[in-house]
Amino acid sequence: MDLALPPPDQVILATGAGLVSILKPLFPDATVVTDLSQLDTVLKSSGQRSIRLISVGFGHIIPAWMLDLCSAGAINFHPATPDYPGSASNHLALYEGAQRFGVTAHITTAAVDAGPILAVRYFDIPPGIGHRSLDELTFPCLLSLVGELAPCFYGHRPFPPRPSQSWRGPARRRSDILLLxxxxxxxxxxxxxxxxxxxxxxxxxxxxxxxxxxxxxxxxxxxxxxxxxxxxxxxxxxxxxxxxxxxxxxxxxxxxxxxxxxxxxxxxxxxxxxxxxxxxxxxxxxxxxxxxxxxxxxxxxxxxxxxxxxxxxxxxxx
The missing domain is CATH 2.60.40 (Immunoglobulin-like)
Incomplete structure (x- = not known):
């Protein structure tokens, strides 16, 4: 994706119902959807408008044909670092004894957590904590990165320089986590x-x-x-x-x-x-x-x- 694209005609925010009130102030003009059915309706009614899709805590894998309708690109916020693509990243980080964790903004592609990385933010993991405690530290880090990049999505300022990090391996599935x-x-x-x-x-x-x-x-x-x-x-x-x-x-x-x-x-x-x-x-x-x-x-x-x-x-x- 060319990060120098002109501002989109419309921004769609795909998120969980419980996050709407928290995220809406960052995207005051965005059309908010909370499931794939709503996203399908909005995309099909967009006509020739240039669409940029932002997903934060959406909880659904967006099909390739929907991504193709987002001519100004689609961006996802993954609640983990590039070391942990896919499901239950918090569990895997603790299992591996990671000393730091964080969040990743990346271009959304048909392959889960595989698109070009736009930004990564890290924090240290306190010793001895569990996965729920790690989630409590991850969420404010995620909101901070969303707020930092929100003006870029509207074209109000350029995207920051791309980081050097890359994804580590394929995205983990829930079945992998249940075995562990x-x-x-x-x-x-x-x-x-x-x-x-x-x-x-x-x-x-x-x-x-x-x-x-x-x-x-x-x-x-x-x-x-x-x-x-x-x-x-x-x-x-x-x-x-x-x-x-x-x-x-x-x-x-x-x-x-x-x-x-x-x-x-x-x-x-x-x-x-x-x-x-x-x-x-x-x-x-x-x-x-x-x-x-x-x-x-x-x-x-x-x-x-x-x-x-x-x-x-x-x-x-x-």
């Missing part, structure tokens, strides 16, 4: 932690736990109750219960290092009698299954971080 949002008991603890960090935050988390072919929502933290009973016979016993998403995953650490994750799904009649669900919330591990020489055994449950279950840690007898 799974934890299995045979994963190394470091990999489980990466996926937990990328997907766990909030009650709408898509993180799942798969065991013996059965896939279920991973327990969300903040509501989990439990207790480590101690060593009974040759095993350590305890329970953990989340009223919203049973069963709970319990993480065992030995002498400060992750050792194993257990699913708290053993029946505990005493816990059920105390009103904690159906009682399928117990866990146990034989002391003989612990590493030789183990001294301090900790039991953790997922919250914003891994939190210790009351009654832990235990010190094994010499």
């Amino acid at each position: 949002a799974q934890i299995t008991p045979d994963m190394p603890p470091t990999e489980q932690r990466r996926r937990w960090q990328a997907f766990h935050e909030g009650p709408d988390s898509i993180l799942t736990y798969t065991q013996a072919g059965h896939r279920q929502p991973y327990s969300a933290g903040g509501r989990t109750r439990g207790w480590v009973d101690g060593i009974i016979g040759n095993s350590i016993h305890g329970w953990a219960y989340d009223p919203g998403r049973p069963p709970v995953t319990v993480r065992i650490e030995v002498d400060g290092r992750p050792f194993r994750n257990l699913l708290a799904d053993e029946y505990r009649g005493d816990v059920a009698a105390a009103g904690q669900g159906d009682g399928l919330c117990g866990f146990s591990i034989k002391t003989s299954d612990l590493p030789t020489g183990a001294e301090r055994i900790d039991f953790l449950i997922p919250s914003d971080e891994w939190c210790r279950i009351p009654g832990a840690p235990l010190t094994l007898p010499a």
Whole structure:
């Protein structure tokens, strides 16, 4: 696209319904659409006018034939840096341990997040945050870039010099993200932690736990109750219960290092009698299954971080 194009006859702002009141002041003369049906109607009634389409948080892939009707070009604001094209960029950035994130303005093409890049803005990612917290940092960065470039879309001032960044690989699809949002008991603890960090935050988390072919929502933290009973016979016993998403995953650490994750799904009649669900919330591990020489055994449950279950840690007898 030639960024020296004359001002368009009409600007169309394609955005989500919840963003209209926020973005409209930046595009006071724009025609606002919030779905593809509305966009179709506006484009077909535009006649010979020169159209420029701006999409911000639109949530729909715009077909090639619609883009062809935008003779003054189409521009999208992607809520991530060029390192993360496609869906769920915030999750991927956290999974990869990225130290900075941001937003990208680019020419919209039929291929998702593949058009020439117009501008990129970055910010540092605070350590330990989840994907919802990252979204809260991304949104003001996005609005700032939209406001910065809005006069360019009307031809009131030239576009800034094109940056040197390019897209990193093809756009990720939601199916790719769902595969990544799974934890299995045979994963190394470091990999489980990466996926937990990328997907766990909030009650709408898509993180799942798969065991013996059965896939279920991973327990969300903040509501989990439990207790480590101690060593009974040759095993350590305890329970953990989340009223919203049973069963709970319990993480065992030995002498400060992750050792194993257990699913708290053993029946505990005493816990059920105390009103904690159906009682399928117990866990146990034989002391003989612990590493030789183990001294301090900790039991953790997922919250914003891994939190210790009351009654832990235990010190094994010499």
